[in-house]
Amino acid sequence: MAGSLLRRVLDLVELLAAHARGLPLQTIADTLHIPKSGAHRLLAELVAYRYVAQDVESGRYLLTTKFATLGLKHLSNSGVVDIAQSVLNRLADLSGELARLAIVDYPRLVWVAKAQGARSGLRYDGDMGSEVRLATTATGLAWLASLPDEEAAELALRQGFSPPEACGPNAPRTLPALLALVAETRARGYAWVHETNAAGTAAMAANIVHPGTGRAIGNLSIAGPSQRLTEAHRDALAPELLAAAGTLSSVRALSEYLAALSGGALAQRQ
Structure with a gap:
């Protein structure tokens, strides 16, 4: 009872x-x-x-706001945001776009910190604390690409596909279409989307991996208006994004905390 x-x-x-x-x-x-x-x-x-x-x-x-206050207090005490903020700030400055940190809270992926690099003109922004849409965001695709197809499909279907009016014109509508994007992400080494999550936007994301298990425990992303975040801009930023994700992967305090979030649920699956 x-x-x-x-x-x-x-x-x-x-x-x-x-x-x-x-x-x-x-x-x-x-x-x-x-x-x-x-x-x-x-x-x-x-x-x-x-x-x-x-x-x-x-x-x-x-x-x-009491629940939100508890969540923010917990994140603050964990040190996650403090550790990642300088990395996010640098990515935002380099890209001139929105840089975000998402963490795996299995079976969810949640945005927890950001830095805005756009100082004028069009700005893309997003809510912190919200669950990531796995099928339409670079953040979601990066995580799915780190998993076996069966597990990736299970997580995506658990969340469900967004209705057409709630996502971009290039959003995958079926599981085979989503798994094709996942395969492209694996081959590229990082995720890239163009008008999948929302019209007129583009984004890229790279995983933060646990140094011991190699499992993705979060990721970093850059998102902005597609007229600025072009494929040429993406190619120039990719090495910086991958290096930033690698830096956070090597921080022991961060990797231990994030591994604990995803590890409990993984144990239940086995």
């Missing part, structure tokens, strides 16, 4: 995290397939501890 209750609380938190403006009680109960009274009890507990608030006017329930 305790495990079931905990699962319901976590499902509730994850649901609200996906709806920044909150949800009404009935919608929460229906989505989680629990009685309205049960949903209300869970929400009342979370409200009491100030993890959830209820909007007075609409009656909607939404997460407070």
Whole structure:
């Protein structure tokens, strides 16, 4: 019973995290397939501890910043952002585009830090803390390319393909099309996408690997408007991106922490 209750609380938190403006009680109960009274009890507990608030006017329930604060505090204490920030800053300055760090929190890939290199004109930016779309981003393709095809396909299908209106015109629509991009990424040594995640954007990404296991534990990416981040620009930046990923791969404190995030779930698969 305790495990079931905990699962319901976590499902509730994850649901609200996906709806920044909150949800009404009935919608929460229906989505989680629990009685309205049960949903209300869970929400009342979370409200009491100030993890959830209820909007007075609409009656909607939404997460407070307390969860975000905990996450940021955890990342700060882990040292991940501090270690990677100087590398991100250098990539952003060299490219004049957005540089980001994603970490593997198996079976998810999450963006946790960034540096913006664009000082004027068009700027591409992204939300930190959001789960990476595996099938359409360079970040996602880089990670999938580090895995066996069967595992890569399983992770991609678990997340699902984005609907056409939510991604770029070149986004893969089928598993064979995605695996073809994964194969291209392996052959190239880093990921490159053009208008797959969003129209008018391009990106490239290289994996951070654990020095002991060789398993990808995160990656670095550069993203920007496709009119600036051209193939010629990509080719000039690739050595710098790969070198930066190699630098972070060699940092013991970073690799040990990131390996721990992905290692627990991997053990469960075996």
